[in-house]
Amino acid sequence: MTADTIQLVPDEETKAKRLFGSDQEYEAFRRSFQEQVKDDLERQQDARRQSEEQAKKLIIS
Amino acid sequence: MIDQPNGILPILNFDDQTGWDDLLAIAQPHLDRYGLERLKGSLDGATKCIAVEKHYIDRDYRDTFSQYHSKRFITPDSRCVRLHFFDRALTRSDIRSPEIVQNNYIGYSVIRPTRPNCVGRTLLRPECRPTTRGTICECTEKVSIQGTELSISGFPFISQDADVTVCAQASLWMLARYFSDRYHLYPETYPVQIGNLTRDYSVGRLFPSSGLYVWQLAEALRRLSFEPLLYSRNQYTQISQQSCHADNFDHLLYTYIESGIPVLAAFNNHVVVLFGHVSDYSQLQNITPNPGCDFIFSSDLNWAYVGNDDNGVPYQLLSDDPQHQAALEYMPNRISQIEQFVAPLPEKVFLPAECFETLVKALLLRQDVGYQHLSPTIAAETPVLRLFLTTVRSYKRRLTERGMGNSLVEEVYRNLPLPHFIWVCEISHKSIYPDRILGEILWDATRNAHEPDGWIALHYPEMLIVDRGSALNGPPDLVQFSLEDSERYPLFRSNLRDIQ
Numbered sequence: 236m237t238a239d240t241i242q243l244v245p246d247e248e249t250k251a252k253r254l255f256g257s258d259q260e261y262e263a264f265r266r267s268f269q270e271q272v273k274d275d276l277e278r279q280q281d282a283r284r285q286s287e288e289q290a291k292k293l294i295i296s
Numbered sequence: 297m298i299d300q301p302n303g304i305l306p307i308l309n310f311d312d313q314t315g316w317d318d319l320l321a322i323a324q325p326h327l328d329r330y331g332l333e334r335l336k337g338s339l340d341g342a343t344k345c346i347a348v349e350k351h352y353i354d355r356d357y358r359d360t361f362s363q364y365h366s367k368r369f370i371t372p373d374s375r376c377v378r379l380h381f382f383d384r385a386l387t388r389s390d391i392r393s394p395e396i397v398q399n400n401y402i403g404y405s406v407i408r409p410t411r412p413n414c415v416g417r418t419l420l421r422p423e424c425r426p427t428t429r430g431t432i433c434e435c436t437e438k439v440s441i442q443g444t445e446l447s448i449s450g451f452p453f454i455s456q457d458a459d460v461t462v463c464a465q466a467s468l469w470m471l472a473r474y475f476s477d478r479y480h481l482y483p484e485t486y487p488v489q490i491g492n493l494t495r496d497y498s499v500g501r502l503f504p505s506s507g508l509y510v511w512q513l514a515e516a517l518r519r520l521s522f523e524p525l526l527y528s529r530n531q532y533t534q535i536s537q538q539s540c541h542a543d544n545f546d547h548l549l550y551t552y553i554e555s556g557i558p559v560l561a562a563f564n565n566h567v568v569v570l571f572g573h574v575s576d577y578s579q580l581q582n583i584t585p586n587p588g589c590d591f592i593f594s595s596d597l598n599w600a601y602v603g604n605d606d607n608g609v610p611y612q613l614l615s616d617d618p619q620h621q622a623a624l625e626y627m628p629n630r631i632s633q634i635e636q637f638v639a640p641l642p643e644k645v646f647l648p649a650e651c652f653e654t655l656v657k658a659l660l661l662r663q664d665v666g667y668q669h670l671s672p673t674i675a676a677e678t679p680v681l682r683l684f685l686t687t688v689r690s691y692k693r694r695l696t697e698r699g700m701g702n703s704l705v706e707e708v709y710r711n712l713p714l715p716h717f718i719w720v721c722e723i724s725h726k727s728i729y730p731d732r733i734l735g736e737i738l739w740d741a742t743r744n745a746h747e748p749d750g751w752i753a754l755h756y757p758e759m760l761i762v763d764r765g766s767a768l769n770g771p772p773d774l775v776q777f778s779l780e781d782s783e784r785y786p787l788f789r790s791n792l793r794d795i796q
Contacts, residue, residue: 241768243707243708243711243712243762243764243767244704244707244708244711244777247775250704250777250778251775251776251777252775252776253773253774253775253776254665254761254774254775254776255774261772261774264664264748265748265749268658268659268662268748269746269748271658271662272654272655272658272745272748275654276651276654276745276746279648279650279651279654279745282528282531282532282650283525283526283531283648285528285531286526286527286528286531286532286636287511287526289510289528289530289531289636290509290510290511290514290526290528290636290638291509291510291511292509293509293510293562293564293635293636294507294508294509294565295462295463295464295507295508295509295510295513295562295565295566295567296462296463296464296505296506296507296508296565
């Protein structure tokens with residue numbers, strides 16, 4: 236059985252419709268979403284590296 | 297009254313003639329005055345009866361005795377005393393009937409012959425003191441008192457013995473014991489084993505311990521099969537372009553605890569385990585979003601954490617109010633003094649809390665799938681968001697009782713193949729929080745933060761969007777279902793338990 240033939244709910248074809256009209260539309264969504272979060276994710280990656288570095292200096296006894 | 301004071305199991309019932317000082321006499325030489333004061337601080341008021349189990353062989357103390365204390369010229373006793381606490385007066389015959397005493401059992405504390413700290417492995421019901429409060433992670437143990445099997449739920453506590461364990465190892469032990477008690481996946485780990493976890497990356501001797509660096513705490517957790525993440529306050533306080541939190545570091549700490557993941561919170565030269573929080577929902581009406589932010593977060597209502605400080609007593613609160621610090625109910629430190637925390641994530645959680653928040657906020661604010669565009673119901677008020685991680689097994693177990701606001705959503709979620717761990721962002725309004733929510737976003741916790749395809753489901757009262765493609769291990773295939781007559785439904789509650 237392929238993924239296309241599996242239904243999440245009975246009569247899915249009448250209840251569900253595709254969110255994006257085409258693959259191109261979805262790709263555009265992906266790209267703009269990535270752009271939207273890029274700066275924040277980069278800052279977080281840097282904060283993680285800095286935190287790991289600082290963990291080498293904080294002693295607990 | 298004391299029943300059989302010279303027996304193997306003396307039973308003390310507190311009355312006009314019998315009190316805590318009698319316990320000191322009976323539990324000699326293991327219990328000292330300092331240990332007694334700590335027990336009183338933990339249990340005074342609730343405890344009415346104590347069964348003193350003498351010649352108790354404690355596996356944690358025996359581990360340190362065998363590998364450390366036995367090597368001394370003068371050796372302490374290899375055995376311990378275990379104290380069982382009950383909240384009403386009991387006879388010996390009562391204690392032999394689990395059905396009679398189970399509801400009165402407050403927990404146990406192993407008293408070691410170690411100085412300066414004799415309080416060893418301890419598991420107490422969080423309600424052991426009238427002042428304990430909040431919402432906490434807990435595990436359950438079975439206890440046998442001369443054949444009477446009782447169960448007790450709480451968060452494990454141990455004090456450092458100042459030789460094999462100092463606060464770093466004691467905190468690691470508490471965290472590790474919680475996980476091994478709660479999940480079969482994690483092995484039970486004893487104090488010397490905890491100390492040995494850093495053997496390959498330590499400078500100098502391991503025992504007696506002189507403490508650990510925070511990175512060594514994280515490495516020790518890695519060796520226990522966790523994937524720990526480290527957070528420094530000065531790196532995370534204001535990390536986003538438009539931060540939604542007065543302090544993002546505190547919000548992240550709260551988010552992991554809300555996910556049922558206890559954290560190691562490191563101060564300058566000390567560490568404690570935090571495993572619960574205290575929220576004041578009465579303040580919700582007064583809370584407004586941070587400037588530049590479109591949301592209120594459940595973390596905004598949190599004013600204290602619940603934790604175990606090995607120098608204190610179980611279930612102390614950590615707050616930022618300087619007036620609190622003098623009371624035994626509170627730890628001597630403040631929330632703002634936490635410099636770093638270590639979150640021991642399970643193996644298959646690749647997406648950290650801060651990345652999930654960035655992604656989910658971005659999704660909610662989009663023109664195409666955001667709530668302003670697709671959900672007039674949610675857009676009618678400022679959304680209140682609650683973020684947490686959970687297992688799908690636990691999430692699906694509660695679908696029926698929660699109803700999910702619409703039978704179609706319940707049906708789709710039940711049938712949808714999902715990863716073991718999911719991040720959840722519940723969406724609510726001030727007027728109905730914390731009783732009801734309006735929708736949620738489910739995100740695959742095994743995703744990389746840079747993959748925009750990680751959302752599995754986006755549920756608003758008017759619409760459900762699911763990625764049936766990823767769910768079936770294929771390319772993304774986002775489908776939407778229109779929803780009618782959606783209702784408000786209960787929050788997901790499973791990771792933590794309210795202290796009654």
